Amino acid sequence: MTWIEGRFEENVITTTMEQAMNWGQQSSIWPMTFGLACCAIEMMAAGASKYDMDRFGAGAFRATPRQADLMIVAGTVTFKMASRVRRLYEQMPDPKYVIAMGACTVGGGPYFKHGYHVVKGVDLVVPVDVYVPGCPPRPEALLEGLMRIQDKIKARKVTRGEMALPVPHHSGYSALNV
């Protein structure tokens, strides 16, 4: 692209459609207002002023699944709740992403052995994109999970169907598309 640079007047940027679309979508991930247990408190903290998820464009918690891109499953998923979680997921428009927040949603957590009523990981109910461990995870951990979702969106190809998964890096940038 180098030959085209500097040939236009000021304030004109050239980019690819794919990058522009992915950039737009990754910068406006709208999560669903949806909390099941104590992790939801931590999710609220991540959305509040101190941690401020809106810095990543993900602060607009939508009160309906039909306007949401991201489902943060924050809290213990019981069998009674599993069908409702599934229904909420199905009501979300594509493309949609799921963060499993906390030990309970990752794999049953403290209820793994004796919790007769707990689903042993929300990935048995909905497909999960990013797992955030912790009991509950710190807001920073949730923000990290959000950035991994952004990496996934960033790596999406418009022309090709398959997605090349980015390799996460602790700097916050993925190995692809830096």
Place this chain on the structure above:
Amino acid sequence: MDIQGIHSILLERFGESVVGSQTFKAIDPWIQVSAASIVEVCTFLRDDSRFLFNHLNDLCGVDYLEPDAKKAAKFGHEPHVEVVYHLSSLKQRHQLKLKVVVPRWKHNVEGQLPVVPSLSAVFGIANWHEREAYDLMGIHFEGHPNLRRILCPEDWIGHPMRKDYAFPLEYHGVRGR
């Protein structure tokens, strides 16, 4: 009034077939009452001016069973189910624990729930407590106006707080264990 005084009055009024004898050496002593007359006893305790137990703090079920065959020898209890009633009087400022002991299964047929008369006509709060005990412990409260599950889904199988409860393999297509 202390528990020995209450016990002697109850013994005098209802007789030994209803009120069990106790040594009252436990930290939290209780009076054992036969299942058939628990409503009668509680109505008496609520209305008699010496007691005025107008508040049911708690009602819960306890399952006495050691499912592990190796540990069962040291367990020290015959397998049975208890219903524990915590009464207190806001007026007289005293408390009382009652226990009703029933077999784990009615007629020892597995799956047939043991029967205890419902207290929901005596104490209104017993309604929900008995639904919980029915849901989790599998005790049928006879005469309850609305004995449905209160915590588990309506189509749940079994009573999860029973010691020999087996976890569901799957529930509505979701793997359970």
